[in-house]
Amino acid sequence: IENKNAELDAFFHRISHDLRGPISSLLGLSFLAKVDIKDRQALDYIEKQHHQVERLNQIIIGLINLTKLNHTELHKEKIDFDKMIDDCISSFSSFPNFEKITFKKSIQSDLDFYSEWTLLNAIVQNLIENSIKYSSDKLPFILINVFEEKDDIVIVVEDNGQGIPWKQQSKIFEMFFRATNNASGSGLGLYILKRSVDRLKGTVEVKSDVSTGSIFTVRLPRVLEMA
Secondary structure: OHHHHHHHHHHHHHHHHHHHHHHHHHHHHHHHHHHHOOOHHHHHHHHHHHHHHHHHHHHHHHHHHHHHHHHOOOOEEEOOHHHHHHHHHHOOOOOOOHHHOEEEEEEOOOOOOEEEHHHHHHHHHHHHHHHHHOOOOOOOEEEEEEEEEOOEEEEEEEEOOOOOOHHHHHHOOOOOOOOOOOOOOOOOHHHHHHHHHHHOOOEEEEEEEOOOEEEEEEEEEOOOOOO
8 A cells, every 4th residue: 555655646746847847837837818809708718718727737736746745854943923824814815805804823832843844834824714715705804823731732713604504524635626716726726635635643533514604633742752
């Protein structure tokens, strides 16, 4: 199984890098076309094409990030949750509906947590991105809570967004699974989140109701045994 996983990762890495060049060229050409072409119908076609190429680009980036996560050697460093969360939020400032969202964070003041920054950042970023993508149209909010509980560090991200149908909740961490077609995405975000949590020997749970929102809870052991 380990050999097959290594072969799969190698394939993802190779094919992803091979596709980045043509995809970048297509994105550049669509940008130039939108500058030069004035016909509204033609611009609409180009915009739709650009959207699909951008989605493919996000899938490729997700696959590259996935191979990096799988092979990153774990190096613990002190985690500044305040800065990490703020940086993750600001990185999504161009997303639709971002300006309407109220973000609130509560971080235990005396946390002294050391972990692999790349993996933890992938967890926080994908939790926040998922809540933004599926946010509510009316008074959307995202609450981010980080605290210590017994021997774990707990990260809770709650929103009042679209929610996830009960029948689909068992599938959301599968590769390429998308619970809805009403939002853009590669279908890799929550899969990468789960793989990152697994590498840090943690757990992730979700509670969600359609049209009410979702609560994701990640628990990570305070002491990580380095392999």
